[in-house]
Amino acid sequence: MLEQCTVAEALERLEKKEISALELTEAALRRVEAVDESVKAFVTVTKNEALAAAALVDAKRLSGEAMPLLAGIPMALKDNLCTKGVLTTCSSKILDNFKPPYDATAVELLRDAGAVLLGKTNLDEFAMGSSTENSAFFTTRNPWDLERVPGGSSGGSAAAVAADEVCFALGSDTGGSIRQPAAFCGVVGMKPTYGRVSRYGLIAFASSLDQIGPFTKDVRDCAIVMNAIARYDARDTTSVPMETPDYTAQLSGGVKGLRIGVPQEYFAAGIDQDVRNAVQQALAVLVALGAEAEEISLPHTDYGIAVYYLIAPAEASSNLARYDGVQYGYRAEADNLLEMYQKTRSRGFGSEVKRRIMLGTYALSSGYYDAYYLKASQVRTLIKQEFAEAFKKFDLILTPTAPSTAFPVGTVEDPLTMYLNDICTIPVNLAGLPALSMPCGFVNNLPVGLQLIGKPFAEATILRAAYAYEQHSGLIKQKPALSGKGVPQDEQI
Amino acid sequence: MKLTSKEVAHVASLARLEMAEDEMEKFAGQLNAILEFADKLNRLETKDILPTAHVLPLNNVFREDRVTPGLERKAALLNAPEAEEGMFRVPRVIE
Numbered sequence: 326m327l328e329q330c331t332v333a334e335a336l337e338r339l340e341k342k343e344i345s346a347l348e349l350t351e352a353a354l355r356r357v358e359a360v361d362e363s364v365k366a367f368v369t370v371t372k373n374e375a376l377a378a379a380a381l382v383d384a385k386r387l388s389g390e391a392m393p394l395l396a397g398i399p400m401a402l403k404d405n406l407c408t409k410g411v412l413t414t415c416s417s418k419i420l421d422n423f424k425p426p427y428d429a430t431a432v433e434l435l436r437d438a439g440a441v442l443l444g445k446t447n448l449d450e451f452a453m454g455s456s457t458e459n460s461a462f463f464t465t466r467n468p469w470d471l472e473r474v475p476g477g478s479s480g481g482s483a484a485a486v487a488a489d490e491v492c493f494a495l496g497s498d499t500g501g502s503i504r505q506p507a508a509f510c511g512v513v514g515m516k517p518t519y520g521r522v523s524r525y526g527l528i529a530f531a532s533s534l535d536q537i538g539p540f541t542k543d544v545r546d547c548a549i550v551m552n553a554i555a556r557y558d559a560r561d562t563t564s565v566p567m568e569t570p571d572y573t574a575q576l577s578g579g580v581k582g583l584r585i586g587v588p589q590e591y592f593a594a595g596i597d598q599d600v601r602n603a604v605q606q607a608l609a610v611l612v613a614l615g616a617e618a619e620e621i622s623l624p625h626t627d628y629g630i631a632v633y634y635l636i637a638p639a640e641a642s643s644n645l646a647r648y649d650g651v652q653y654g655y656r657a658e659a660d661n662l663l664e665m666y667q668k669t670r671s672r673g674f675g676s677e678v679k680r681r682i683m684l685g686t687y688a689l690s691s692g693y694y695d696a697y698y699l700k701a702s703q704v705r706t707l708i709k710q711e712f713a714e715a716f717k718k719f720d721l722i723l724t725p726t727a728p729s730t731a732f733p734v735g736t737v738e739d740p741l742t743m744y745l746n747d748i749c750t751i752p753v754n755l756a757g758l759p760a761l762s763m764p765c766g767f768v769n770n771l772p773v774g775l776q777l778i779g780k781p782f783a784e785a786t787i788l789r790a791a792y793a794y795e796q797h798s799g800l801i802k803q804k805p806a807l808s809g810k811g812v813p814q815d816e817q818i
Numbered sequence: 819m820k821l822t823s824k825e826v827a828h829v830a831s832l833a834r835l836e837m838a839e840d841e842m843e844k845f846a847g848q849l850n851a852i853l854e855f856a857d858k859l860n861r862l863e864t865k866d867i868l869p870t871a872h873v874l875p876l877n878n879v880f881r882e883d884r885v886t887p888g889l890e891r892k893a894a895l896l897n898a899p900e901a902e903e904g905m906f907r908v909p910r911v912i913e
Contacts, residue, residue, distance in 0.1 A: 423897055424896070424897065426893035426896055519872070519874065520876075532872075563879075565874060565876070625862075627858075628862065630855075631855060642833060651898075651899070652894075652897065653897035653898065654897070654899075655899075656899035656900070661910070662911050663834075665909050666834045667836045670834050680845065682835065683849060686829050686832050687825075687829045690829065700859050701856075703867040703868070704859050704864060704867075705870040706868055706869060707864070709870055709873060744852075755870075757872070
């Protein structure tokens with residue numbers, strides 16, 4: 326079925342003129358119509374714009390123009406990425422009418438590459454959460470089991486790819502927000518090195534941790550999308566001026582002699598036994614393919630969540646100060662300015678966002694700065710150094726992505742318990758490293774995520790190992806038994 | 819208890835948030851739980867450790883002091899809840 330195409334397959338069929346971009350976009354839109362009522366991945370579907378963009382690609386191809394990298398490929402974008410003239414809500418009441426006057430750099434690069442925007446996807450409000458249950462609008466459902474969460478915060482993007490509503494999607498990852506939903510939904514998700522993809526136009530949550538990255542159906546597609554979005558950008562002062570390698574070029578290099586560190590702390594109590602087993606089996610496959618594995622220790626792992634939940638809220642409290650009802654978004658009516666600020670923010674933000682703003686404001690406030698923010702920033706140094714030390718000896722570090730498979734909607738009510746979900750992903754953001762999550766098995770028909778962590782800017786090494794494993798496991802071909810309202814047969818080509 | 823309801827009220831006012839009494843109490847409980855969890859950081863000696871603000875070895879990223887086009891005034895005001903004469907309109911500040 327057409328909507329099941331990977332990016333690479335779709336590009337090949339477009340190139341051979343077996344299908345048109347319009348047919349591909351129409352198939353994706355039909356799929357959205359058929360399943361999104363139950364999956365609820367999209368906040369906004371840009372149907373008319375998508376059809377027009379696809380028709381334009383077809384016209385260009387017909388006239389013999391050289392086709393850019395992703396010409397005609399349907400995509401979805403997390404709704405915290407600015408899209409010119411298209412609603413960008415952050416799944417928050419405070420931005421529910423916001424139409425940005427410009428495109429984020431990553432969005433601009435994808436549009437220039439000819440990708441067709443199908444719509445904007447749901448997230449935990451301002452990317453604060455691990456389940457999309459914090460969305461001010463609705464909870465996205467996991468395509469593998471509609472009673473379960475898709476993970477978060479980029480749950481909408483992960484679910485849209487898993488449900489074959491689009492060929493690929495972008496998300497953002499501050500503490501695991503790409504990798505954990507990728508694990509829960511059984512797709513490939515990559516958080517690039519901090520500084521690899523421009524953050525210009527990504528609505529800021531925690532600026533020293535945020536990074537944009539792709540969700541794809543397989544590893545090759547991840548490399549293709551990375552080729553399109555990894556670029557130096559003068560508009561982001563944390564964008565690193567260096568060449569983008571061709572991430573697809575080294576995919577089939579194999580893992581012979583690759584040194585893999587396996588940190589025992591990521592296989593400790595608190596990680597489900599079934600998850601541990603699936604990840605250990607994936608490791609065994611990589612070893613059988615020629616990699617060398619060794620158990621290591623990263624003793625500061627346990628402090629990651631505490632560090633993160635001081636630093637990220639501190640940065641968020643500052644970043645979210647801009648929502649005051651003056652320049653954009655929701656404004657509450659009031660008689661004076663101070664009251665307007667307070668009413669706008671109190672009614673516009675949901676409770677998790679308020680909680681983090683409060684936590685961050687407290688951690689930065691006079692008298693508590695040294696005890697909380699400074700202390701956390703120092704421990705962050707220790708975590709970063711520990712990874713750097715390990716990477717002197719190893720090319721990759723292998724861990725589970727999340728401590729469990731997707732949990733049922735509405736079952737995690739305590740904020741702190743929810744935070745513990747990010748235990749395997751947070752240290753990677755604190756150290757600014759690249760990492761990828763990919764499916765490595767199933768427990769009770771729910772996908773398990775394998776995380777591969779690399780040295781700074783060594784995304785190509787991660788992708789090479791991931792590709793070797795994927796070729797061997799064949800897991801990526803499994804699809805959720807999602808029927809929705811039923812997909813018409815005539816879309817089979 | 820690290821944070822009393824009174825302190826929560828103070829932090830809320832710093833963050834320009836207003837809260838009902840019961841919401842304040844709920845927040846106090848949750849914030850205390852998180853702060854107590856964060857206490858584990860005190861088990862680590864960090865006296866001579868430099869803090870990490872962000873991970874890149876980039877410092878003082880300058881650009882040339884050149885005038886470049888910015889956002890047009892009209893585009894900048896497009897999302898304004900209230901605008902007048904090319905400016906953002908807010909409730910009266912000066913009596």
